[in-house]
Amino acid sequence: MISRYDNYDLSRQNTFRMKVSCRCYIEYGSIEDLKGLDFDSLPQPVISIGEGSNLLFTGDFPGTVLRSRIDYIKYFDVGADTVPLAVGAGVNWDELVEKTCNDGLWGLENLSLIPGTAGAAAVQNIGAYGVEAKDVIVGVTCFDITTREKTAFKQEQCRYGYRDSIFKDPQYKGRYIVTGVLLRLSREPRPQIAYGALKQVFAEEAPQSPMQVREAIIRIRREKLPDPQEIGSAGSFFKNPVVSASQFLKISEGYENVPHYVLEGGFIKIPAAWMIEQCGFKGAVRGGAAVYAKQPLVIVNNSGEATSQEIISLEQEVIDAVQKRFGVQLHPEVEHL
Ligand code: EPU
Secondary structure (H helix, E strand, C coil): CCEEEEEEECHHHCCCCCCCEEEEEEEECCHHHHHCCCHHHCCCCEEEECCCCCEECCCCEEEEEEEECCCCEEECCCCCCEEEEEEECCCEHHHHHHHHHHCCCECCHHHCCCCCEHHHHHHHCCEECCEEHHHCEEEEEEEECCCCEEEEEEHHHHCCECCECHHHCHHHHCCEEEEEEEEEEECCCCCCCCCHHHHHHCCCCCCCCHHHHHHHHHHHHHHHCCCCCCCEEEEECECCCEECHHHHHHHHCCCCCCCCEECHHHCEECCHHHHHHHCCCCCCEECCEEECCCCCCEEEECCCCCCHHHHHHHHHHHHHHHHHHHCCCCCECCEEC
């Protein structure tokens, strides 16, 4: 079923709660609905959003915003050790995680409480506490705007990287609309609890169920991330920068312990949160915008009335300060539209 609205208010379609609108807003419930759309006649550009939890609208959007309401969850081979499941792109991610944990399946528990939809999770390769969506994704189904047909990508074809995939590449983004995700979960216990904060929780006794891990993750996240019901944000605003070993040595000068993670090839990932904190931005307020005090990687709509301009100028101030102090360029994780 298609619903179309003109000059649509997007304040409830973006978790930053920017008061913006779009020329045209369309919700659809199936691939058949997409086949019936005349894309050329829609206000351009045409973009797809999930729950708008990783977006910053920098003003009213002149084009068309598409929102999937494809919302099935289908299990195959429920009794087997590995359980494949197909999920519609419009399914709320955390409802999916809650359901699979309730059903005793391992794989999604570390990705609990992340806002957004299953489709967006596959585009963005969401990640938290040592797990990324790509670890459980087997394939992604799409609607190809050019051929007007359904098509499928195997996991290897999705070119997954750190918060990245082929679906973010401008060349593909305009062409493919993600309609479904195929996942593979496990009935066999597979706890991933090596990540600092989780390790502490389960130091005495290993988790017995995915729900136990989910509950621990929810507690950890609630302690340091803003509740989307209470305060607008788009989660982590910046990506964690990756530097060379020699750059890392330079950055470390004058600090006793710089938190870091060594990656393949000797590259080093430094938490942007640490750099932002060192630059004195923890809790910094600029007009309606602020750097979240409990987790400086997050920029929040502090007053509830922040303008995109206030968010962007705070973003730039943080980027400039980190560049000046550490010689490192921060890149936003949040997509600007
Ligand atoms: N840190 C500080 N000061 C602070 C907070 C953190 O120095 O006030 C340092 C600490 O050293 C800490 C490190 O930053 O150990 C990393 O912090 P954390 O473990 O909270 O993770 P993160 O790098 O800030 C990433 C993801 C999150 C994900 C968490 C947990 C990115 C951009 N963000 O954040 O994802 O939940 O790891 O795995 O990779 C998101 O993408 O929106 C998101 C929230």
